[in-house]
Amino acid sequence: MKCNFIIYRFDPAVDKASRYQEYAVDADPTDKILDCLNKIRWEQDPTLAYRFSCAHGICGSDALVINSRVELACQMLVRDFKTGNNFVIEPLPFFNVIKDLVVDLKPFFDKHRSVRPYLISDQKPPQKERLQDSKTQEFFEPALRCILCASCTSSCPITRTNPDYAGPAALLRAFRYIFDSRDTATDDRLEKIDSEDGVWGCKSMWWCTDVCPKGIPITKCLGQIKRVLKKNKAAK
């Protein structure tokens, strides 16, 4: 069937401002939006730039704004939309556009780095594995589904108003390590995000949870961090 794609274009070398370009694509209802972009690139316009790799929602390359909502282009099929086969494709908000649908994710990864996203332990590991209660692992397990696609952080209204806010993805990574029983930097981790630029920046607006392509209950995970902080303060 015929689909109409209206795509955001911007090439810094030639365009003074962004523009929209229209393409007609012959697509099946089961085609992914990424398949349609590939068809445009291979059959009509090889100059169109966007990121992609695994094409099944694991690598996290192709988060885009599709019909005003942040989605993974490889995880949404043509039939998933009730918009009369019309599609408007735009780059992720919040980040600077490098070209067309490609954005500069450096700020996103800088935020990620700021929460020290690695296990910190002051204990010497044993010969074999450290033991961990399966319940503990299950508690932070939802955070392991994160593919760093930046959908949540770019959709978050707070990120857009406070550029220093760590954002949902980075705080979700903090959650993963705070609740990992093997990590011994818990207090220090909590202290570092006990601020408006940290976890209190989150006003529980649920946009992150709503757009997460992996179905992670991000707002709830951040809520768990707030709960511990409140409990610790009450105990003092």
Add this chain to the structure above:
Amino acid sequence: MEHQFDAIIIGAGLAGLRAAIEIGENASVAVLSKVFATRSHSGAAQGGIGAALANEEEDSWEWHMFDTVKGSDYLGDQDAIETMAKDAPRTIFELEHLGVPFNRTSEGKIAQRAFGGHTSGFGKAPVKRACFAADRTGRVILDTLWEQCLQRNTKFYDEFQVLSLMVEDGRCCGVVAYELATGELHTFYSKAVLLATGGAGKIFKTTSNAFASTGDGMALAYRAGAQLEDMEFVQFHPTGIYKLGILISEAARGEGGILLNKDGERFMERYAPVIKDLAPRDMVSRCILEEIRAGKGIDGKDYVHLDLTHLGEDVINNKLAEITGFARTYAGVDATKEPIPVQPTCHYMMGGIASDVDGRVTVDSGDTPFEGLFAAGECACVSVHGANRLGCNSLLDTLVFGRRSGMEINRYVQTVDFQKPAADFEKGAADKISSLMAANGKEKVGDIMAGMQEIMMENVSVFRTESPVTAALEKIRELKERYEQIALQDKGHCFNRDLLDALELGYMLDLAEVIALGALHRKESRGAHFREDFPDRDDAKFLVHTLVRHTNKGPQISEKPVTITRFQPKERKY
């Protein structure tokens, strides 16, 4: 722009990152990757990583070694397999210490589950050997290693495409790379280059592989004079989602899922009476296609059913969550209630750059090293997988040999000085790009790519016969000629995907030719290479590795012996 590091790693998947951690302890290192590190295809590995921890039931590294040898249809080098199987438990504990969040047993140990071809007692019964984190094992290991690199301030050059290896007087002294965001060329001088670029599944039409899996490292090494080994052995994973090729992990069968034909028959019981649905991938893929040929595909079509409905929602939602999501999103199937339609999908290259257990690329049938050049992971052929890789041995391979390569590179860079080549490699690369940009031929990259993928899928996949493979080889050579006439439409310097597509296609065409050549040369059936006109294994003639070298006269084939230590070749039954 010029840079200098003791070691350069190409590829930021598990092998590359593990090596980076090792090298970073002692020497300066940088990782170049054409995709951002966490987008690497290692992240798509689902089911697990094998190690005889014996956390769930009795196990030993000897059994793991035997299973790997038998799984390889006796083509794997047994000294290398022994190295890997012995080092597996240490590797898992190391990952755990780095923070990998494995699933746990009720005692808090690392949980394990069954996987295809992994047995106890030298083939007596399936054994739980795969350590896992739900069905996103590769992803969590990739994230953990990448974050370890962040902690260590490892230097990354993300979205850099390598154009050539700088090889002079038989020594690799660095690489020339293209920065995707700016179109700028960069020359990296180094004492050692480690290729860790993964597989090349995109050569085939139906594949579980990422768009980035285009065999760049294999082709770069081949063009630079290294040998490609056993390239005819291409693994087709039995359970890709019908028409799409998206992987449904073997863990689905490890947890108890079964394959059914249109009569609802569990047909693997006929082919592998002992381990049934947990037979190795080459066998199960052939069995599925045999069923389809016998008219037993679902609705007479070319797929069968993978049934998980009896596993219960708890197992499906907790241990197989990702793949259940894939079935829902892409096939519109609720795996807790209905079976998933599946068919074989191109998954893994057993072959690769001929190299040894320390990552040294070799230049002859002996062990003469290619100075300054190393390889690890899927792009290398050590060979631990021989003619058929067992599930959950690939993650293990990347980590064991990524680390060993790193250790060897650390030793190597202490013994040599930097060597600046006399030739201007950057200019060579610049000229190549300008000529691609200026060309106004008639051919389109997309057309040639589709032609290659179709002919390879049709003629050189699970079942192979002399004349169709010969036809494919001719077609690939014709496509290579057409490739010389391509014209790029994007002449820009910022995120020029058109250029990248063209470069990747060039790499894949070289490899497709080598795969077809190897498939013609090997007139026997072994592991994933099945010749219908030579249906038996022929140890007298072909218990050897195939080597292909690029020369001015075209690819030249030679052979080298297989290392056999503990297990003499036997008939392979399951």
